[in-house]
Amino acid sequence: MGHPDAESLGLITTSMYIAGFVSALPSQQVMDRYGRRMSIIIGMSLLIVGVAIQTAAKNKGMFIAGRVIIGSALSFSTTVAPIIAQEYAHPRMRGTVATTYNTVYYVGAIAISWVGFGTSHMKTSSWSWRVPALFQLVPAAYIIAALPFLPESPRWLIANGREEEALHLLAKYHANGDRTDELVLFEFREMKEVLAREGREAVSWKTALSTKGNRKRFLMITCVSVFSNWNGQAIVSYYLASVLNLVGITGSTAQTGINGGLQVVNWATSILGASLAESAGRRKIWLSSWGVMLVANVILTSVTAVYSKTPSTGVAGAVIFAIFLYDVGYSLACTPLLYAYETEIMPFHIRGKGMAYSVTIGQGQAIIFQYCNPIGLAKLGWKYYLVFLVFLIIQIIVIYFFFIETSGRTLEEVAALFDGEDATHQIELAGAQHSSEDKPEDDQDDKDGADKVALDSSARVHVASI
The missing domain is CATH 1.20.1250.20 (MFS general substrate transporter like domains)
Structure with a gap:
């Protein structure tokens, strides 16, 4: 050259x-x-x-x-x-x-x-x-x-209607194949809910x-x-x-x-x-x-x-x-x-x-x-x-x-910075709904505490799961 x-x-x-x-x-x-x-x-x-x-x-x-x-x-x-x-x-x-x-x-x-x-x-x-x-x-x-x-x-996969494949992959790589794992099910529902809200x-x-x-x-x-x-x-x-x-x-x-x-x-x-x-x-x-x-x-x-x-x-x-x-x-x-x-x-x-x-x-x-x-x-x-x-x-x-700080923030907090408090409120409601749906009726005594844990978990994984 x-x-x-x-x-x-x-x-x-x-x-x-x-x-x-x-x-x-x-x-x-x-x-x-x-x-x-x-x-x-x-x-x-x-x-x-x-x-x-x-x-x-x-x-x-x-x-x-x-x-x-x-x-x-x-x-x-x-x-x-x-x-x-x-x-x-x-x-x-x-x-x-x-x-x-x-x-x-x-x-x-x-x-x-x-x-x-x-x-x-x-x-x-x-x-x-x-x-x-x-x-x-x-x-x-x-x-x-x-x-x-x-x-x-x-x-x-979820955005393109291949939900079964998505659930299989989440279970395989995030829970050693356990399709009933709470985190896997939460991630799966969360992705579906957000994609439904955003549009596919x-x-x-x-x-x-x-x-x-x-x-x-x-x-x-x-x-x-x-x-x-x-x-x-x-x-x-x-x-x-x-x-x-x-x-x-x-x-x-x-x-x-x-x-x-x-x-x-x-x-x-x-x-x-x-x-x-x-x-x-x-x-x-x-x-x-x-x-x-x-x-x-x-x-x-x-x-x-x-x-x-x-x-x-x-x-x-x-x-x-x-x-x-x-x-x-x-x-x-x-x-x-x-x-x-x-x-x-x-x-x-x-x-x-x-x-x-x-x-x-x-x-x-x-x-x-x-x-x-x-x-x-x-x-x-x-x-x-x-x-x-x-x-x-x-x-x-x-x-x-x-420049905004994103480390340690949940999706709710990031959404509030970019999209305002309305987006935050919608996501919190979605998380509360998923938490209540996850618990069977015979676990009512523990429901309130479990819901709080589920919501806390939601806050921690929102950014990652979306």
Whole structure:
């Protein structure tokens, strides 16, 4: 592939995001109409084709064609994966599954970083980049092998009239096959009741945005997506080589080694953020993350500016420290909470649309940044970081005043924040009705106490079960 200039590098990188931008909304139609599994099947099939073309590329055009197909594959996968993870999860594990889901990204990032480190020694062979490209087949093969054992979402089954299958899956995975388990029966009724209230038919975008509560939800998704992109970490992550070049670290072995270490630190930090998200709360994690990135940005800008005038090994080391600190800040919140936060505020009937919207605007921003970032770094150098310093300050203010806390909240409380007290009252009545129906008449002496327990259980599992 040679040594592409800034414009060519931006085009090669951006090509994948252009395809992702176009494919996100169609992926929502597939998952809602044909099921969650079908969206994964299409995504993995496209990925295999894209990897084959990219690996066999003879020129820049063929390489870009492979990345375009891979971009479409990632949109199908990224839109459905966080949804299906939460819809499968046992109620008691929903929060943990939601926040740890995206941390697994770094398993692949670490693997490919060190594969790249190894192939960087193949300086005269095109396999130095073909092997990392081919390595993308490993996770695809794993997912395809697991597909026969992956059930459909119980919520999707109920929404499409396949209630018996849904009950069977809930019993199998949430109660070791016991179809009479109280939690399973409660989940099953709860899903049916909510889906009946929301409606099982496909919802248009006009209808999805017709209520004040849903407009708030989409605004929150917009903020999360924009803030996760416009914080400066993308420069460090996707253009690490260009950043290191600014401070004299130009060797491919040194750069890939730093990248490999960076991914290990990122994974550890994302797991820390996921483990604290429930106990500390979402808002504290968001604010802590942005605070660390703000400090890292100041350090990175300062030491890079100093190096541009008086190069030294000590200053270069400070730049590396700032790069690691920047990624630590990003990984603390954006990795565990990005998809968890967006998914948990969306009700079932617009969940697919919510994630498709998130992926679409995320890819749209990536198109702009991945094309502009290498040019900005080449033209402005360290001064380019100042743009994101301003963005970080604005984002911290918005997070502090407008981001809501979702950890530890029941669906009743979340509904009140988005849809008002009327929605809360309806859900509480539904829970009370289910509680009374669950108890046989000869248990009247214990009925009042049992109803209270059932209602308390309802509060705890509402968010997970819906």
